[in-house]
Amino acid sequence: MGINGVGSQILKTTDGGATWLAVWPDNSTKTPANLFLSAVVRTRTSVVVTGVLAQAYSIDGTSFDDSLNDYLEPSQDAECMPDGDFAIVVAGNKVNGVATSHTGATWTNIDMGVNSTIWLARYGAFPTQSTWFVTAGVFPTSSTGDENFKPMNENLGRDKMTGKFHFTYDRETSTPPVDCNVDPLNCYSAGVFKTTDSGKTWTQVFSNVNQGDNIYPNDIDCFDANNCVFVVEGDTCRILSTTNGGASWTESMHDTDTACSLVYTVMLSQKETWIGGGHLSALNFEGRFWHSTDGATTWVKDAVKGLYILDIDMNTLYGYALGLDASGSGMQLLKHVQ
Numbered sequence: 001m002g003i004n005g006v007g008s009q010i011l012k013t014t015d016g017g018a019t020w021l022a023v024w025p026d027n028s029t030k031t032p033a034n035l036f037l038s039a040v041v042r043t044r045t046s047v048v049v050t051g052v053l054a055q056a057y058s059i060d061g062t063s064f065d066d067s068l069n070d071y072l073e074p075s076q077d078a079e080c081m082p083d084g085d086f087a088i089v090v091a092g093n094k095v096n097g098v099a100t101s102h103t104g105a106t107w108t109n110i111d112m113g114v115n116s117t118i119w120l121a122r123y124g125a126f127p128t129q130s131t132w133f134v135t136a137g138v139f140p141t142s143s144t145g146d147e148n149f150k151p152m153n154e155n156l157g158r159d160k161m162t163g164k165f166h167f168t169y170d171r172e173t174s175t176p177p178v179d180c181n182v183d184p185l186n187c188y189s190a191g192v193f194k195t196t197d198s199g200k201t202w203t204q205v206f207s208n209v210n211q212g213d214n215i216y217p218n219d220i221d222c223f224d225a226n227n228c229v230f231v232v233e234g235d236t237c238r239i240l241s242t243t244n245g246g247a248s249w250t251e252s253m254h255d256t257d258t259a260c261s262l263v264y265t266v267m268l269s270q271k272e273t274w275i276g277g278g279h280l281s282a283l284n285f286e287g288r289f290w291h292s293t294d295g296a297t298t299w300v301k302d303a304v305k306g307l308y309i310l311d312i313d314m315n316t317l318y319g320y321a322l323g324l325d326a327s328g329s330g331m332q333l334l335k336h337v338q
Helices: none
Strands: 010-012 021-024 036-041 047-051 056-058 075-080 086-091 096-101 108-111 121-125 132-138 149-153 156-159 165-167 189-195 203-209 215-222 228-234 237-242 250-255 260-267 273-279 286-292 300-305 307-314 318-325 331-337
Touching: 047 075, 047 086, 075 121, 086 121, 096 121, 096 132, 132 215, 132 228, 189 228, 228 260, 228 273, 237 260, 237 273, 260 286, 260 307, 286 318, 300 307, 307 331
Parallel strands: 036 075, 121 215, 189 215, 215 260, 286 307
Antiparallel strands: 010 021, 036 047, 047 056, 075 086, 086 096, 096 108, 121 132, 132 189, 149 156, 156 165, 189 203, 215 228, 228 237, 237 250, 260 273, 273 286, 273 307, 286 300, 307 318, 318 331
């Protein structure tokens, strides 16, 4: 995140969010312009931040350097695996799948070996060292006439140079989506891919393409190798879960409002899950939190007016959520105490 007019920054807090220090950029060796998409903290000193132009890492928690490879390989999801290694989901020119690293300095790329035109990697979950899940899919590409525009999802994009977000409210004026075999730039697909051997082989465990449902996937999280929750959005928003490692999926929430959005998922236990997103309407702009304590069977919704929730990080005691205001230029950090 960053200050409007300044561009992207990496900020750090050591007092629970009361104060923040900008720790990137701090010298001329850093990439001068980058669009940061995700961050993961392994320890107080070991951090990875993913971006559109380059990945960044720190081994002291204060100074950041660009990774030595995977330039121009965008990643919008960063995670920690059980052994402490970093894993990022990459949708780039060299790899469509996962990249792993011990420190973030260099990355080992693992391609899923699927058609990236239709199954573009988006988010991942790494419940065990060898069992991983990756959501993949596409949505109609927003045309702004600006080559610097980077779509984050169907509702939201960001200018790679200024860092400012842009919302897409009016979906009625766009060209109706078609079959992905006809035009992969104007279609929807939603899938989940699974590996049980650390990326050597992959199996598709969820597929929805060319079925008229017009959905694509965002985040997935798993408490263990069997229990996972993931979200889709598009013409509708849905929460899906599995208790058998993806062999079957159960839909437990279906919002038919086309302005709804479900972005990020945190599964705290086999029973408790949090989901963040929002309602992207100019007349009713709000961030939304969905909470389940019965194994993703039922959900309670809470809303915050004027914010769109981009990311959440929770544990059993408290959590943080990053919200974007209706102007697209301001950010707020929310803290929740259970």
